[in-house]
Amino acid sequence: MPLLSNIKSLLVLALFAIALVGCDAGVPEPNLAPAKAKAAQCVEPTADMRKNHMKYLLVHRDKTVIEGIRTTQHSLNECINCHVAPTREDGSAVHYTDEKKDHFCSSCHSYVGVKLDCFQCHADRPQVMENINYQHKLSSNTYHLSAKNAPPELSDLLLLGQSQQAQGVTQ
Amino acid sequence: MSQINAYRRKFMAAVGGVAVGGLASGVILRSVEASDVPAKPADQPVSNKVRWGMLIDINRLTDGGVAMVEACKREHGWGNDPKSRPEQQSQWMRTVKVTDKLTQHSFTLPVMCQHCEEPPCVDVCPTGASMKRADGIVQVNKHICIGCRYCMMACPYKARSFVHESLTDQRPHSPRGMGTVESCNLCVHRIDKGQLPACVEAAPNAVIFGDLNDPNSRISQAVKTLGGSQIRADLGLNTGVRYLGL
Structure with a gap:
């Protein structure tokens, strides 16, 4: 009987070890x-x-x-x-x-x-402008134009808050 | 019969007022000026010495305010939420057509948050999210809004909307999200930088924007000489948005 219980406990230990190894593999990088x-x-x-x-x-x-x-x-x-x-x-x-x-x-x-x-x-x-030639904001007041160098569209200027420039275009 | 006569008298008086307003406003309403909104240092809080207001001359709004609504949509990115039905879409600003049943005379005006001095939406808000800034701008602090929509029911101008769906790629300066109420905030992000609201820029010849507390500002001068009516003035809310030609 003691032998059997020893084997049982060993088995439980082994299973536990396997489970631990499984957990180890599951930790995300x-x-x-x-x-x-x-x-x-x-x-x-x-x-x-x-x-x-x-x-x-x-x-x-x-x-x-x-x-x-x-x-x-x-x-x-x-x-x-x-x-x-x-x-x-x-x-x-x-x-x-x-x-x-x-x-x-x-x-x-x-x-x-x-x-x-x-x-x-x-x-x-x-923010990515509706105009694909626009890239993104670099800070609150500067913007990054893509390499294509197409002039920004009026709606984009309005979006960017460069209103005076936009008004200049419309007038 | 006497009722009709009384109505006619009132109506003729109103028409006369409109005509005078239209003529006189031509003298005073010029294109918007950047100096209407002095730039505030970014690290300074807003002060109650200022009260922002807007005067809209309906006779000079040739499109009835459609351009103003479009500019608002572009600025804040509302009105095109992909999963919402048309009646669920946000509406910070809309055009309302008013027709006189007797004469069929009609006109269109843009209606948005009127930025009341005594805002009912602030009275009913259970969390304090619906708030009035020191400079008179009424807005929703979405950080503490729980989306109960009491303010939508309280607003007599139907100015507020509820966002029904999760959104992505909002405008960085105008956060919008599911489960919160939103409305016109007079473009706070622009005013704080010393710029005019987007809708005012879209209708430069029909709208004056400025400080109602400063007796020398263009808007105060215009309101003093031309008047400028409130919608539902009977409610006594003392709105910051005024109209000429109603």
Whole structure:
């Protein structure tokens, strides 16, 4: 009888070990390349941003919506303009819900299992104009034209808020 | 009979008023000027010394405000949500045609959030999401909006809409998302930078935008000389959007 129970316990141990090995293989690999790419250019030190980026964003959002303070330092729009390219190299759009998890924010959030809800309302990538010759915003006031160098269309200028230029075109 | 006479008298008075308004406004209404909205430093909060307002001359709006609505759609990206039925689409601004049943005289005016001084939508909001900024702009703080839609019921101008579906690729300056209410916010993102609202730029000869609290601003001067009626003035909401030629 003791022998049988020993064998039983050994079997249980073996099964447990196999299960552990299975778990080990199942841990997802984090894709931190997008998050690390521009860490040095960030508005706050990397360690600070890792811990406190949500606090900065929460404070800034209330200041912006309620008081109309629109500084760029802790603005979500500026995070996106700098850290997210509107499209991948193959031309497909980058969204935070994509399976690839190569969106700057979701690359880390999916790994640690923290839900992202900013982008249910906010744009999760820089604005791409209806005119395909337009690329994306570089910051709040500068824009990047594609290599084709086609003049932007009037509607795009209106969208960009370059109203005076647009009015000049119409008059 | 006396009722009809009273009506005719009132109507003729109204027509006279419109004609005078149309003539006089030609003198004062010029194209929009950037100086109507002085640029505010980005790190300064808005102040209650300013109250933004808009004066729309309907006689000069040759298209009845269609261009203004289109400019709003482009600026904020509403009106083309892929899964919503037409009656579910957001409508920050719309054109309303008014016809006199007796004479068939009709005119069209653009209607959006009137930016009331005493906004009913703010009174009813259970979370404080529906709010009036210090400078008189009424808007939804979508961060704390729970989508109950009380404000939509309270608004006498039918100015608010509800987003029914999840959206992607919103305009970066105008976040919109499922489960929240939205409406005209006078293009806060533009005003804070010292720019005019998109609809005002689209109708430069028919609209004056500016600070109603500043007696020297063009809009205050225009309102002082020409008047400018509120829609549903009987409600006593003291709207920031005024009309000439109603």
